[in-house]
Amino acid sequence: MKTIARDGSKGIHEDTPDLDGDFKSLTAEEAQRLRDRKPLISPWRVIAIQVVAGLLVALAAWGLTGRQNLGWSAGYGALAVVLPAAVFARGLTGRFASLNPGTAVFGFFLWEMVKLALTMAMLIAAPRLVEALSWPAMLIGLVVTMKAAWVAVMLTPKRPKL
Numbered sequence: 001m002k003t004i005a006r007d008g009s010k011g012i013h014e015d016t017p018d019l020d021g022d023f024k025s026l027t028a029e030e031a032q033r034l035r036d037r038k039p040l041i042s043p044w045r046v047i048a049i050q051v052v053a054g055l056l057v058a059l060a061a062w063g064l065t066g067r068q069n070l071g072w073s074a075g076y077g078a079l080a081v082v083l084p085a086a087v088f089a090r091g092l093t094g095r096f097a098s099l100n101p102g103t104a105v106f107g108f109f110l111w112e113m114v115k116l117a118l119t120m121a122m123l124i125a126a127p128r129l130v131e132a133l134s135w136p137a138m139l140i141g142l143v144v145t146m147k148a149a150w151v152a153v154m155l156t157p158k159r160p161k162l
Contacts, residue, residue, distance in 0.1 A: 043089035046152040047082060053148035054078025057141050069132040076130050077141030080122040088115040 026034070058078060062071025091111035127133050 041152060041156050043085075043092065046149050047085050047089060049152040049155070050078070050082050050085065050145050050148045053151070054082055054141060054145040057144045061137050061140070069130070070134050070137040072130050073134040073137035074141030076122075076126055076133075077138035077143075078145040080119055080126070080138075080142055081145040083122065084115040084118040087118060088112065 054075065055078070058071045058075035061074040062068060088111045091114065092107065094107075126138060130138070
């Protein structure tokens with residue numbers, strides 16, 4: 001078995017070319033052009049579109065079937081996506097979220113775990129909170145609301161090319 005040498009000489013990847021020689025720092029203008037080409041999407045915009053999708057799927061479930069419990073079930077499935085996503089977005093846009101790269105990475109993983117735990121807790125509590133819960137309707141609401149994030153990406157306004 002090969003090991004990595006601590007003195008800086010090549011170890012495991014002896015035949016791999018040196019990638020540090022190909023690295024080129026961006027100038028301020030190049031970095032700005034890259035940012036302009038790929039505009040950021042606000043997490044709150046994504047959540048707003050998910051809320052609209054969740055409301056639409058809940059109303060459609062209720063309206064198409066005439067059964068109120070299906071609408072509540074689909075709405076609760078949408079809420080199980082939107083509420084944890086809002087907590088996640090709030091955590092990532094907080095004051096300490098981007099102090100330095102290490103804090104940003106730690107914050108991302110911390111808030112992702114909080115989001116997952118909250119989602120699981122909401123799904124476990126669903127039978128006690130929604131009367132006559134329909135699991136298929138709840139899952140449809142959950143999936144449609146999750147996939148609405150792609151709609152937010154597609155609806156992001158393009159910046160004009162300079």
